[in-house]
Amino acid sequence: MSFDYSASLGNTRFENPIFTASGCASSGRELSQFFDIRQLGAIVTKSIMVKPRSGRATPRMAETPSGMLNSIGLQGPGVDIFLEKDIPWLLEQNVPTVVSIAGESVEDYAVLARKMRGISGLKALEVNISCPNVENRGQVFACNSTTARAAIEAVRRNIGGELPIIAKLTPDVTNIVEIAEEVVAAGADGLALINTVLGMVIDTNTMRPKLAGKTGGLSGPAIRPVAVRAIYQVHAALPHVSILGMGGVSNGRDALELILAGASAVSIGTANFGNPSATMLVKRELEELLISKGFSSLKEAVGYAHRAEQL
Amino acid sequence: MSFDYSASLGNTRFENPIFTASGCASSGRELSQFFDIRQLGAIVTKSIMVKPRSGRATPRMAETPSGMLNSIGLQGPGVDIFLEKDIPWLLEQNVPTVVSIAGESVEDYAVLARKMRGISGLKALEVNISCPNVENRGQVFACNSTTARAAIEAVRRNIGGELPIIAKLTPDVTNIVEIAEEVVAAGADGLALINTVLGMVIDTNTMRPKLAGKTGGLSGPAIRPVAVRAIYQVHAALPHVSILGMGGVSNGRDALELILAGASAVSIGTANFGNPSATMLVKRELEELLISKGFSSLKEAVGYAHRAEQL
Amino acid sequence: MNKFAEQVVAEVVSNKRVGAYHHMVLSVGDLANHAKPGNFVAISVGGAGSSMVLRRAFAIYRATGRESGVGYIELVVAPHGQGSTWLTSRSAGDGVDLVGPLGTAFGIPTQPVRALLVGGGYGSAPLFGLSEVLKSRGCRVDMVLGASSAMKIYAPLEGKRSVNSLTITTDDGSTGIPGKVSDVIPELIENNQIDIIYSCGPMGMLEAITKIAVEKDVMHQCAIEESMACGIGICMTCVLPIKGEDGVIRMLRSCIDGPVVNGENVIWDSNREIPEGTWGAL
Amino acid sequence: MNKFAEQVVAEVVSNKRVGAYHHMVLSVGDLANHAKPGNFVAISVGGAGSSMVLRRAFAIYRATGRESGVGYIELVVAPHGQGSTWLTSRSAGDGVDLVGPLGTAFGIPTQPVRALLVGGGYGSAPLFGLSEVLKSRGCRVDMVLGASSAMKIYAPLEGKRSVNSLTITTDDGSTGIPGKVSDVIPELIENNQIDIIYSCGPMGMLEAITKIAVEKDVMHQCAIEESMACGIGICMTCVLPIKGEDGVIRMLRSCIDGPVVNGENVIWDSNREIPEGTWGAL
Numbered sequence A, B: 001m002s003f004d005y006s007a008s009l010g011n012t013r014f015e016n017p018i019f020t021a022s023g024c025a026s027s028g029r030e031l032s033q034f035f036d037i038r039q040l041g042a043i044v045t046k047s048i049m050v051k052p053r054s055g056r057a058t059p060r061m062a063e064t065p066s067g068m069l070n071s072i073g074l075q076g077p078g079v080d081i082f083l084e085k086d087i088p089w090l091l092e093q094n095v096p097t098v099v100s101i102a103g104e105s106v107e108d109y110a111v112l113a114r115k116m117r118g119i120s121g122l123k124a125l126e127v128n129i130s131c132p133n134v135e136n137r138g139q140v141f142a143c144n145s146t147t148a149r150a151a152i153e154a155v156r157r158n159i160g161g162e163l164p165i166i167a168k169l170t171p172d173v174t175n176i177v178e179i180a181e182e183v184v185a186a187g188a189d190g191l192a193l194i195n196t197v198l199g200m201v202i203d204t205n206t207m208r209p210k211l212a213g214k215t216g217g218l219s220g221p222a223i224r225p226v227a228v229r230a231i232y233q234v235h236a237a238l239p240h241v242s243i244l245g246m247g248g249v250s251n252g253r254d255a256l257e258l259i260l261a262g263a264s265a266v267s268i269g270t271a272n273f274g275n276p277s278a279t280m281l282v283k284r285e286l287e288e289l290l291i292s293k294g295f296s297s298l299k300e301a302v303g304y305a306h307r308a309e310q311l
Numbered sequence C, D: 001m002n003k004f005a006e007q008v009v010a011e012v013v014s015n016k017r018v019g020a021y022h023h024m025v026l027s028v029g030d031l032a033n034h035a036k037p038g039n040f041v042a043i044s045v046g047g048a049g050s051s052m053v054l055r056r057a058f059a060i061y062r063a064t065g066r067e068s069g070v071g072y073i074e075l076v077v078a079p080h081g082q083g084s085t086w087l088t089s090r091s092a093g094d095g096v097d098l099v100g101p102l103g104t105a106f107g108i109p110t111q112p113v114r115a116l117l118v119g120g121g122y123g124s125a126p127l128f129g130l131s132e133v134l135k136s137r138g139c140r141v142d143m144v145l146g147a148s149s150a151m152k153i154y155a156p157l158e159g160k161r162s163v164n165s166l167t168i169t170t171d172d173g174s175t176g177i178p179g180k181v182s183d184v185i186p187e188l189i190e191n192n193q194i195d196i197i198y199s200c201g202p203m204g205m206l207e208a209i210t211k212i213a214v215e216k217d218v219m220h221q222c223a224i225e226e227s228m229a230c231g232i233g234i235c236m237t238c239v240l241p242i243k244g245e246d247g248v249i250r251m252l253r254s255c256i257d258g259p260v261v262n263g264e265n266v267i268w269d270s271n272r273e274i275p276e277g278t279w280g281a282l
């Protein structure tokens, strides 16, 4: 019996469910020397903004127990150069590509969506709304249902066509289900869960915050229980909305945990730093695990932890 | 030159800043076979409720990378038996004691505060408002400024006397500073930061949530960056309110990190499970570190990471 | 609460593979002199920089060398997950952080009785020490060991010598009688006129034995194995519903009120819920 | 991006303590044949179950054994925090997960020139291999090594032999000239008519050398050490402001656009802020 490893997000089909996480694979070139990146379910690009950005001052990272903090500050070339250089390369390589976009204002999201509209060959758009909203006291879009909704609506209105919109949420909210419901109502086809958790490390030598940006985003295995919880809660509330799960996945067992909680596909972030071929390891191990447990397709396993208690 | 290791929370002085964390030292007896518990800055008791409680079903715990999940569900004998058995023993032993209380309704908090009023010898009252409010769809008190405020007001009105009230907050909110401001306005003398982070583990063998209660609280080194961030943010906004810091502290360096962020004292939770004498290790190492850095008192170091950049 | 508990750095004296298990000898000093059959130890795993924050509990297989300051504890460890695999890869000379002895011990009858000892998997570990004590008190000791397959039967030669009879069962029939220990116990109780059963192994096995013991009206002490975060009574994770002398069910800590408990007092069929009528249940 | 980079399990061949450092030899296969002076490797630390999720970068001290399939890489490791302490406690026969060679290499002049090699602490590591290459091209090589104290000067005998002169400075004067390397460089440049400086060490030292090099108008290539999460160009944590040929300042990744860069192109005085005028700065 052949095993069906394909994954779906919204209406889009992917050969397999293992993606890179935004900001953790640059634009794909760097990883391609370690494995054939066409083997990925998709590359999710770093979040691209309207203008070029030099990002935050350094130091930008601190290792933490089973995790790390980063405050890259979305360094990148801006959407125009990105569309000119990175996207053609990825499409030429025939790598399934999900573009991540990030804005500082609702208008930014509209502009970015319009720019993506013309690009044929993209598989989906991940909308990172975990960025500070310069029009609203720097509060993160995804921290508030009104701003989260506005950003996703702007994308929905401007994207046109069939490209699925995946809204990426932060776990740093009182009620993630509420935000999820709001962005789905605003037109998101899927949800990416979770972005990093806000944290800080103080360097006990200098006795100041270790990161130049003071706070940073916590990622890696340390936050996996938070990711599993968020995915489980949102899948319970919105069982028909596809979830791209992420947070601390570094092997097949971890990926299975997110799938059972309700993720339809899984992104690998921090694990790439420790192991450049982490995605290929996860891909292989997850498939083996699913088969050994008797599933005939990945999709059967999605949300399987929610099934009713057998009595 | 002698080093002043004493700590203050509100108007209360403690010999040293190292406490046990609520729920992680039972009522003190069990640890007393490993060290002299009078050496603690204080014992913080498990959170006590109005009625006896058997807690949640098992399994109640799952180990996670650099942390653990628990869902004890506040198992305990109820306040009357607690006051009859545990408190007299602690006071007899001359252990500085902080009682933690937890309620399911605003009225519960009022009742518990009245019960504590008569007990002389207590050092402070920790008010755990990270419990589900049965009158409000099971939402956690500390997740909402209105309910957080109501619980603390109920304690303030009923406690009388000088006993400092320390409100214990959950990090699982969009804006912890807002909740902190609210409970301080309601009469809290200090804040305990942080309670556990909501998480979940799925057992990939049974393919169901590992804990009987499904979700649980994440604690241990994994969450330290979240604790440091919360303490730093709250200390920046409310520099005159004392903070009892906790979250993933297992050695002197970790405790120093929380102190530099703004904690006036530090509770040790999960580390006791891995090392029954963790508190004594932290106490010794922190003092050595503070002295080696040239501080003449613990208090000088509190919030030291906030000092202006030297140019 | 075991009042002899202390925290020591134990030196690994030897580590030998035996079937599916590792037999490990640790030098622990005086602590060994206080260890009783049924007690366990809790060991830190993973070393500095480990992501594992909790200790692992292991039943004491034997405690030897009873002179002041010198003492050894022996364990039977199944390399299972990350923690036990780390432990079984320690070499002679390595140090491990150990807390013990912990928990309750098997109750030893003052009169010579006829005892049946039942172990499942590495659950046989504490039974050999127990058997020695019982024999020294003039008891007759019969033993049943069960496991999924032959590799998982831990029954060292010197252990076998200390019992009057040894029956082995395996699920796959690879050695001994095919089946479960519970299949052979009723007959052994009859034939050997058993007064008391001591057991250690998976919860399902202990439950099955309790049922037989109640039916046949013999006493039954079992060492349970609940997942433990601290092992010393401070975390409340290891609880299970146990009926007290007063008839009230309480969620008791298996690390300090156990691991050895009277089988008939355990509410086995709670299906991991809080049974109705439990003291304090809401 | 170093197109030869690959991920291998390297076997520890030897691990010897030398002063404050460990000299480690790793068997890495073909990878060694592509390693150039200035390149580094990134090693997983802590083993299975470790709480350390990131690799640690180490400059390649030497790469030897240039035949197909067999190759060795040598490192000089200072046991500092948890990661490097774990590495320096590996024994011969242990395997470590290694990615390399990574990063840019020192540029080798096509003409014989007069080179001054300056190393701080373990920063001397890549300079001995560089020195061999330069000598083989007919260059004159002078070397300055500095550290806080004698124990932290890494200058093995065979290394010393490969240079024309070796000057040592220590902050505490415990060996060599008391003071900083920057105190002695100007005179060495003059006396030996230096054409190019190669340096490796702490950022403060590299900045000071850049200043001297600019003043004296000699070329200066330095290997920088920014804190790195991935080492392969995918995380953007290791950036620093570097002025390009086009005069534009960009935040470049020191793991793939470095570690070897032209000292004069680095904006040293940015005080870890984004310098004004940096491309894309907001």
Ligand SMILES: Cc1cc2nc3c(=O)[nH]c(=O)nc-3n(C[C@H](O)[C@H](O)[C@H](O)COP(=O)(O)OP(=O)(O)OC[C@H]3O[C@@H](n4cnc5c(N)ncnc54)[C@H](O)[C@@H]3O)c2cc1C
Binding pocket: B062, B063, C040, C054, C055, C056, C057, C058, C059, C060, C075, C076, C077, C078, C079, C080, C081, C082, C083, C084, C085, C122, C125, C224, C225, C226, C227, C228, C259
């Ligand atoms: C009182 C007691 C006595 C024990 N005696 C022995 C013994 O003699 N020999 C032996 O090999 N093992 C024994 N165990 C089991 C042992 O403590 C470990 O749980 C087991 O080795 C698995 O740990 P791990 O790190 O390898 O597995 P992991 O699966 O990585 O463990 C993860 C977590 O789950 C817990 N856990 C996993 N399986 C069990 C289990 N079956 N029971 C309780 N907790 C579990 C672990 O303690 C840990 O916190 C005993 C447990 C208890 C409570």
Ligand SMILES: Cc1cc2nc3c(=O)[nH]c(=O)nc-3n(C[C@H](O)[C@H](O)[C@H](O)COP(=O)(O)OP(=O)(O)OC[C@H]3O[C@@H](n4cnc5c(N)ncnc54)[C@H](O)[C@@H]3O)c2cc1C
Binding pocket: A062, A063, D040, D054, D055, D056, D057, D058, D059, D060, D076, D077, D078, D079, D080, D081, D082, D083, D084, D085, D122, D123, D125, D224, D225, D226, D227, D228, D259
């Ligand atoms: C290009 C490059 C070459 C290096 N070459 C050598 C070498 O040849 N020999 C050697 O001993 N060390 C070298 N290092 C430093 C080494 O990578 C480790 O940072 C150092 O060993 C400390 O790691 P730790 O785990 O012991 O310390 P920890 O303090 O526990 O490290 C914690 C984290 O901080 C980072 N970090 C700490 N100190 C530094 C530092 N000075 N620079 C960059 N990151 C740091 C670590 O990478 C890690 O992520 C080099 C670093 C880089 C970037």
Ligand SMILES: Cc1cc2nc3c(=O)[nH]c(=O)nc-3n(C[C@H](O)[C@H](O)[C@H](O)COP(=O)(O)O)c2cc1C
Binding pocket: A021, A022, A023, A024, A046, A047, A070, A072, A074, A100, A128, A168, A194, A195, A196, A217, A218, A219, A220, A221, A223, A246, A247, A248, A249, A267, A268, A269, A270, A271, D235, D236
């Ligand atoms: C260095 C770094 C950079 C990141 N950059 C982005 C980004 O540009 N856009 C985004 O949506 N998420 C970004 N993230 C978050 C990840 O995509 C991912 O959501 C998070 O790290 C959790 O997954 P992990 O634990 O597998 O890393 C970044 C994470 C890291 C560690």
Ligand SMILES: Cc1cc2nc3c(=O)[nH]c(=O)nc-3n(C[C@H](O)[C@H](O)[C@H](O)COP(=O)(O)O)c2cc1C
Binding pocket: B021, B022, B023, B024, B046, B047, B070, B072, B074, B100, B128, B168, B194, B195, B196, B217, B218, B219, B220, B221, B223, B246, B247, B248, B249, B267, B268, B269, B270, B271, C235, C236
């Ligand atoms: C097993 C367990 C039980 C706990 N019980 C309580 C409790 O009763 N009341 C409370 O306020 N916090 C409780 N906590 C939270 C701790 O007091 C502490 O806030 C949290 O664990 C973070 O600290 P740590 O990382 O040092 O454990 C409990 C934590 C654990 C792990």
Ligand code: FES
Binding pocket: C227, C228, C229, C230, C231, C232, C233, C234, C235, C236, C237, C238, C239, C253, C254, C255, C256
């Ligand atoms: S294991 Fe902690 S109370 Fe029993």
Ligand code: FES
Binding pocket: D227, D228, D229, D230, D231, D232, D233, D234, D235, D236, D237, D238, D239, D253, D254, D255, D256
């Ligand atoms: S270390 Fe990750 S980009 Fe350089």
